[in-house]
Amino acid sequence: MKKRTRFLGYIVLLILIASFVACSSTSKQSSTGEYIDDSVITTKVKSLLASDDFLKSFQISVETYKGTVQLSGFVDSQQAVNKAVEIARGVKGVTYVKNDLLVK
Numbered sequence: 001m002k003k004r005t006r007f008l009g010y011i012v013l014l015i016l017i018a019s020f021v022a023c024s025s026t027s028k029q030s031s032t033g034e035y036i037d038d039s040v041i042t043t044k045v046k047s048l049l050a051s052d053d054f055l056k057s058f059q060i061s062v063e064t065y066k067g068t069v070q071l072s073g074f075v076d077s078q079q080a081v082n083k084a085v086e087i088a089r090g091v092k093g094v095t096y097v098k099n100d101l102l103v104k
Contacts, residue, residue, distance in 0.1 A: 037093060038064040044091045045069055049084060060084055060101065067095035074104045 042064040049055050049062070058080060060073040069088045075081055081101045088097045 041091055041093045045088050048087045055084055067093055068098060069094050070098040072100040074102050078103055
């Protein structure tokens, strides 16, 4: 009886360890928590860009991976590029802004 209880305890412990390892991040894949954080950052940046009177007329794409925000799309002036980058940098959790905006 004791052996069976101990064996079940080990099995439960192994399952817990496996679940923690499965949720951890790798260099090519973000963990569940990081994915949610990146989604929140992307949403905040998009909403701030959409609410800005100067930038709301442009189609600026926003993607986030591990705190790095990538802005892409077309704008009509360097001032618009600078403003978009400034807004993205101001969002909590952003570690770097990759600027792929093009002035047309």
